[in-house]
Amino acid sequence: MFDFDMLGLNKVLLNALKAGGFDTPTPIQNQAIPLAMDGHDILGLAQTGTGKTLAFGLPLIAHLMEEDTRPQTRTARALILAPTRELVNQISDALRVFTINTPIKIATVVGGQSINRQIGVMARGTDILVATPGRLIDLMDRGAVDLRQARHLVLDEADQMLDLGFIHALRRIAPKLGTPRQTMLFSATMPKQMEELSRAYLTNPRKVQVSPPGKAADKVTQSVRYMEKGDKPKVLREILQRDPTALTLVFARTKHGAEKLMTGLVADGFNAASIHGNKSQGQRDRAINGFRDGKINILVATDVAARGIDIPGVAYVINYELPDTPDNYVHRIGRTARAGREGEAIAFCCAEEVDLLVQIEKVMKAEIPVASGTRPRAVKMVKPQRGGGGGNAGAGAGRGRGPGQGAKPAGRPFANAAPKGRRPRRSTRAA
Incomplete structure (x- = not known):
């Protein structure tokens, strides 16, 4: 080298x-x-x-x-x-x-x-x-x-x-x-x-x-725990109590869900904070800085934090809810095992999330080892209403321009993208 x-x-x-x-x-x-x-x-x-x-x-x-x-x-x-x-x-x-x-x-x-x-x-x-x-x-x-x-x-x-x-x-x-x-x-x-x-x-x-796309970091120990949806709060607390001082990132799917989960943890005596799109910039900065300094050891987050936290000391990433986008799973668990360290990623999976897990394993081209439970039969998930809690809202847009608004339909997403040095074609669509 x-x-x-x-x-x-x-x-x-x-x-x-x-x-x-x-x-x-x-x-x-x-x-x-x-x-x-x-x-x-x-x-x-x-x-x-x-x-x-x-x-x-x-x-x-x-x-x-x-x-x-x-x-x-x-x-x-x-x-x-x-x-x-x-x-x-x-x-x-x-x-x-x-x-x-x-x-x-x-x-x-x-x-x-x-x-x-x-x-x-x-x-x-x-x-x-x-x-x-x-x-x-x-x-x-x-x-x-x-x-x-x-x-x-x-x-x-x-x-x-x-x-x-x-x-x-x-x-x-x-x-x-x-x-x-x-x-x-x-x-x-x-x-x-x-x-x-x-x-x-x-x-x-x-x-x-330097690695196949979609592959998790080599030093991340992964596992999945199958359970009923209603058992997730109890299992989460059991895991957190085993290593009460470790820096732990807990991922939820929606802003509302992340805030509710954090509030419940604090009520039960855990040192937790949350970060998601409904938080102001000051609130998000204070939560991340507190987590980095060890003043807060549990950070509940949506995918807004999946690629924005670079803290080598994160020991655990817990996917309390699996992400809707398989690639986001890789980015979530990439918050641990950073800078050559080891880390553990634990995924919770209920019947409504089995299809999401299948897609994650397909992207990773590997099965996640089962730590407990057996894979249930997949049940169709009821998704939240549009705008009801996606974790990326407010991630950088200004004057009301949400990052997901106006997205071009799938199929030819770069039809009007101009190569470097060439004049772009005029478009009647709002940018």
């Missing part, structure tokens, strides 16, 4: 890596960084928790340092798009560690925060802008952001952007960037639509893949 000295990074970044205790690059970093340093477009596929942020972040910072120019007012020299506020904050926090001794400035733009403050930040210009698509569109519509200087574009967790309906925002944003540019697309899964996305926005990309 090569160390970071062999990847073409400059001395400032190498010193920052050494100071931070980064001795050996992860497989995705080892493969992607040299290609990105050479200016290639990158299509990167890797499990969650394997170091994708530094795989694109380090060469991005290195390129900006080499260019040695300053951003003009309202401009950004590089744009990183991520689907949720939590992931935007995670990316910016990770990259700021490596810009401390450099002139590189990083700004974030997300929904749920003061748009006037963000307009003020962008008025000074920034080197790297990390943003959710919805709020970025809001600022562009107000003339507060000019992307013509941007020569670097990163799409992180691009498959979740597709799930949340951000393709319309992406169609509006990408043509506004300068050309030629370097584009890097990173994801933990590779749905069929991702191939269309890469063809539309990447030029002769180098594909970097």
Whole structure:
């Protein structure tokens, strides 16, 4: 295994890596960084928790340092798009560690925060802008952001952007960037639509893949427990009581369900908090920070947190309710066993969720070991009303633009996506 000295990074970044205790690059970093340093477009596929942020972040910072120019007012020299506020904050926090001794400035733009403050930040210009698509569109519509200087574009967790309906925002944003540019697309899964996305926005990309798409991290011990739906609260409490100080993420399917579950746990004496789309940005930040610091050891979440929490100490991920989208199971359990550590993922499954489990195992190409119970006969699930609690609401849209609103019907989701450098076709559809 090569160390970071062999990847073409400059001395400032190498010193920052050494100071931070980064001795050996992860497989995705080892493969992607040299290609990105050479200016290639990158299509990167890797499990969650394997170091994708530094795989694109380090060469991005290195390129900006080499260019040695300053951003003009309202401009950004590089744009990183991520689907949720939590992931935007995670990316910016990770990259700021490596810009401390450099002139590189990083700004974030997300929904749920003061748009006037963000307009003020962008008025000074920034080197790297990390943003959710919805709020970025809001600022562009107000003339507060000019992307013509941007020569670097990163799409992180691009498959979740597709799930949340951000393709319309992406169609509006990408043509506004300068050309030629370097584009890097990173994801933990590779749905069929991702191939269309890469063809539309990447030029002769180098594909970097360190694990099969949909495969869980190697050090996650998985199990499934079959039970009646009404037995879930009792079983959950039994598991939590066995290791009462461990950091545990509990996933629910809806916002209402997550809040109700958290309230019940607190009433029973557990140290729990919740994070979902109905929480304000301040509430979400306080919950995540409390969980990271160990002040809260149980965090109940919807899928809004599945890709926005990077806390190495998470020991358990409990799928109290299985996700509607199989790929989200992989992202959920990827919150444990991070940074080379081990972790345990426990799935609860009742008769209404058997079909969901079957789809998860199909995507993973493996059966999840059974810890207790026997698989019941599948029963059709009664889904909640639209808008009644999906965990991703408010993940970055502004001025009422929910991330799932206006999603294009399945079939040809990228029919109007313009390849880099080409003029997009006019569309009569609202973006």
